[in-house]
Amino acid sequence: KAKSYLEPDSTELEIISYLNDNFDNVILVTNSNAALELGWVKDYENVKAVLSCTAIESIPFILTGQVNPSGRTVDTFAADASKSPAAQNFGDYQYVDENGELTKYNYVTYEEGIYVGYKFYETAAAEGLIDYDEVVQYPFGYGLSYTSFDAEIADTQDDGQKITLTLNVKNTGDVAGKYVPQIYFNPPYTDGGIEKATANLIGYEKTELPEPGESEAVTFEIAYEDMASYDSDKIKSADGAYVLEAGDYQINLCSDSHHVLDTYIATVDTDRIYDDAHEGKRSSDDQTATNHLDYAKGNVTYLSRAGHFANYEESIAGPTDFTMPEEAKENYASVVTFDASKYDDADAQMPTTGANNGLNFQDMAGVDYDDEKWDSLLDQLTIDELKELAGNGTFHVVATSSINLPYIYETDGPTAVNSFFTGKFGTAFPAPIMVASTWSKELAGRFGTCIGNELCDFGFTGWYGPGMNIHRNAFSGRNFEYYSEDGYLSGCVAVAEIVAVRKLGIIPYMKHFVLNDSETDRARGICTWSTEQAIREIYLKPFEMAIKEADANGIMNSKNSIGSRWIGSNADVQNTIVRGEWGFKGIIGTDSLDAVSEYYENQNEAVRAGTDKMLCMSYGDDYWADESAGTVIALRNAAHHILYALSNSDAVDVHTGLPVWVYKFIAVDSIIVILLAIWEVFTIREYLAKKKETTEE
DSSP, X not given: OOXXXXXXXXXXXXXXXXXXXXXXXXXXXXXXXXXXXXXXXXXXXXXXXXXXXXXXXXXXXXXXXXXXXXXXXXXXXXXXXXXXXXXXXXXXXXXEOTTSOEXXXXXXXXXTTTOOTHHHHHHHHHTTSSOHHHHEEEOTTOOOOSSOXXXXXXEEEEOSSEEEEEEEEEEOSSSOOOOXXXXXXXXXXXXXXXXXXXXXXXXXXXXXXXXXXXXXXXEEEEEGXXXXXXXXXXXXXXXXXXXXXXXXXXXXXXXXXXXXXEEEEEEEOSOEEESTTTTOSOTTOSSOOOOOOGGGSOSOOOOOOHHHHTTHHHHHTOOSOOSOOHHHHHHOOOTTTOOGGGTSOTTXXXXXXXXXXXXXXXXXXXXXXXXXXXXXXXXXXXXXXXXXXXXXOSSEEOOBGGGTBOOEEEEEOSSSOEETTTTEXXXXXXXXXXXXXXXXXXXXXXXXXXXXXXXXXXXXXXXXXXXXXXXXXXXXXXXXXXXXXXXXXXXXXXXXXXXXXXXXXXXXXXXXXXXXXXXXXXXXXXXXXXXXXXXXXXXXXXXXXXXXXXXXXXXXXXXXXXXXXEGGGOHIIIIXXXXXXXXXXXXXXXXXXXXXXXXXXXXXXXXXXXOOEEEXXXXXXXXXXXXXXXXXXXXXXHHHHHHHHHHTSGGGGSOOSSOHHHHHHHHXXXXXXXXXXXXXXXXXXXXXXXXXXXXXX
């Protein structure tokens, strides 16, 4: 009872002790999607290797040397995972009322700020807070091979906006193998200034398969603006902004997050503040990034690097006030507190509905999002059709007769096609954490192609995946469904997968957007408190990369809240950041809406705040009953997002009319009717024959 599930139990240790005492060469295989606590391995001298593997079929090929392993850890393997800063405020926390009684309102505090995973361990070691070798068993990005490599920075080109590094990687061992050179940057830090970690992954690649003695050149391009930190505390910006502070930036070639092989020093002469008053927006943004989530900070003491982490004990101790702050109460999103005036223009005019403009959905393929032709198509939709498109979105998009929109199928499954609604199930691919552990963008793309082809073969257009939340700590219940503790690595894997499935006409609903980094109380509107810097630099990062680099056109939002506002009703994130700053043009749908969450997941409020489609277990149009101008405008905007995404998918090639399952039911019903008719004919004939016989007698 004193142990966690990340440690071996007594029976497992007895088995390992027996093997260690009776065999000279023991290999431990861990079949787990969590970063296990493996510090005890060193106590068994005959345990010579640890193989982390969930793809069991590959084990014989690895152990016999037919395959040279080249994976890397996607999380830090700590000696004691329960002592990470994130683990101190992780689990079930409930607010109390004025009488000290527990309420149904839950919360979690991301008090570690930006210091998640290796970003904490590397920085804490640099500041003297921890003894790294005692605290960390295996670093982030760590992995062994049957061969060895040397890597160095062979050439550098730096124009002040972009750095191009050319590496030389040489196989110095005895067998062919692959290597993963990793690039981390260590930015200049001012005590008490903008929070910064000493190690931040900004690039990685996987080599081909160089033979012993062979070398391979690997090139990286690093934009200076990508090393900017987000100044959510407004230390150097009036309204919050990305800031590239003056000073020396160490660009480190590493074998993992802890071991530096070579370094290039990039110098920034003056602060570059990416706001409208200084440098303007970053080149990757559509609009300038400024603070929009100040309320998410709450009444929390966040871990700070200032004074060599002087507030460490205070920050990890957790909250002392268990009442919901008054500001949070005022901002709490629920069915009871919904106020349309927060979203609607009082002078809004009722849009046109039910027009006869002669357009079909298929006519919109390739039409730009802002083209006036969309207004003509949207004018054709009736109010009832608008309600159906937004409200009736459970694993499908409904057929809509006024625009000839066919019935569109969607399915769940980040690792496989899992459709309980259609009874179609596909290949069980390795879990996302294992795909990420390859550190191979090529393999991630191949996975996207494989599952994309199955989705096409089964007739699905929407895919509820990939899962892209962060392994905030090793105890999260969904780490298997997400990639890593690092936002950049997660983003790179997601980009490769999404590019592949988008080529096949599939809409990937990347999920669960956002801060759904644990399972506890996630379906109860849990209030999630964090700094905007941490939200942007870590938790939003993979979604941002997927939108900007892979043209992702689908999002599934989550059940939790940012601060005290459910993400589905949070226009600051969905409309201002995602659609405004990042230029997202696509569908935002909900996770499953059910009776448990009805009190805070208000569908009317959601559609006004940028959510387009509801994954409801029991659809009803009560939420749209007012049919006011604000409601119809919001539904029309949602329809625009839905139809635009579909017009850039394989939906334009789907057969129009009733869905296949309806035809099947019609066919079965028809057969039954025919059989009944035949039976009735024979029954009547038999009756008449018997009647005639009786009459003759």
